[in-house]
Amino acid sequence: MIKLQLTNDNKFWGYRRPDGKVGVRNHVLILPTITCATQAAKQITELVHGTVSFIHQHGCAQVGIDYEQTFRTYVGMGANPNVYGVVVLGLGCETHQARSVAGELAKTNKPVEVVSIQDHGGTLTAIAEGAKIAARMVQEASAQTRELCDISELIIGTECGGSDACSGISANPAVGAVSDMIIEHGGTAILAETTELIGAEHLLAERAVDDRVAKKAYQVIKAMENRSIQMGVDIRTGNPSPGNIRGGLSTLEEKSLGAANKAGSKQLQEVIDYAESPTKKGLVWMDTPGHDIEQLTGMVAGGAQVVLFTTGRGTPTGSPIAPVIKISTNTGIYEKMSENIDLNAGTIIEGKESIESVGTRIFEEIAKVSSGKLTKAEVLKQHDFGIWRIGPTF
């Protein structure tokens, strides 16, 4: 097991929410529950400083578990403690009713209001109404001050995207070291991307806290693998991706064994569904696809305040509400895409730095970012959002 030396007092400056949770940002979220409302939501963010939103294609003609998963994702985005208050923006006739989402969000006791394009008499009126509410919320939010919070209150999402053969040698083991460290200090780390754990599931199941958790680990892997088998295709036609293959990854199993390193060495406490909030502290596996944006969205909707994202090929990925700290697996891509990548773990394979040392740098960056330092993806307004759809549209 890797032991890291602490260089600070394990505290950061965060925003305490009415439900007791701690945010690292203080956003007002304009939350469109239907694709028809996303353009109006975007207009509001252009009018009102301090607001964020996201574009998507969902919220109508969805049924069953697919409806529920999308609904849970909307609610999770609003409930994330990085969000001060929410304007839920609907059209009016959609299956994912803005009022239902707002009703769930009200349980957090944060400011939540609903605007409906149909009820308010059109796009311009709805934009004006939403902007007025948002402007009030932003000013209230700005009056809230940060307070000293413990690292144990953080849920850290871990992710790898645009992986190369260095991912499993440098950046992912360094993130694993950070995951261990967060957990040792009472916090939570989310491991996800079930697709990219195919071939490594036995290593994680061995670390499950009990048989039930081990069984669920095998179940989610089998379900993911069966989706490609039922389609009659080699999963390698989609994962590893062409860029992964150019980076030296030959099979999904190879990519998975490298990806699993992000989980560090701690016991696996639970396996949760997409966009669900962890019910336990420690290492948690969220069942998500390998698709970077869908995975990121699931973890943030599950309550992750900060995300660590390793990359060998380079990627701009960011979230509208959670800072994403980008960590390169090799020095070449760090230098080539320095405008997108925050930290470099390529020094590990150059023999210049140990995994522990890079882990310590990442840990210190988490404390800084949680206290307000902007990541490069935030500065570039990289507001990615994508829901893992698990059923057809009707």
Next chain:
Amino acid sequence: MSKSVYEQDITSIVMSDNDNVATLLKGLEAGESFLYVLNGQKEVLTAKQSIPFGHKISIKSIQRSEMVVKYGEVIGAATADIEPGEHVHVHNIEGIRGRGDKAEGGQK
């Protein structure tokens, strides 16, 4: 699973002593030698063709259908005989998992 510190003069990494491939830390030209550590011993082999940075090179003879091992775990199966020093990639290994194409009715 991983070693914590790597030596500076090593040009490739073998993740586990059970592995039959190494990962290159620099691109190699055909005929160029590379250094790796196996069972605590430094070993030298020659690349049979040019191989890019980050890609795998065989450090043992691998027979067709034999398991390819990295991180001490199976990463796939050889689709051809592979000599030590050969590039190991999608042209000579395949994944075993998620193979709907090999299932009944699959798109071969």
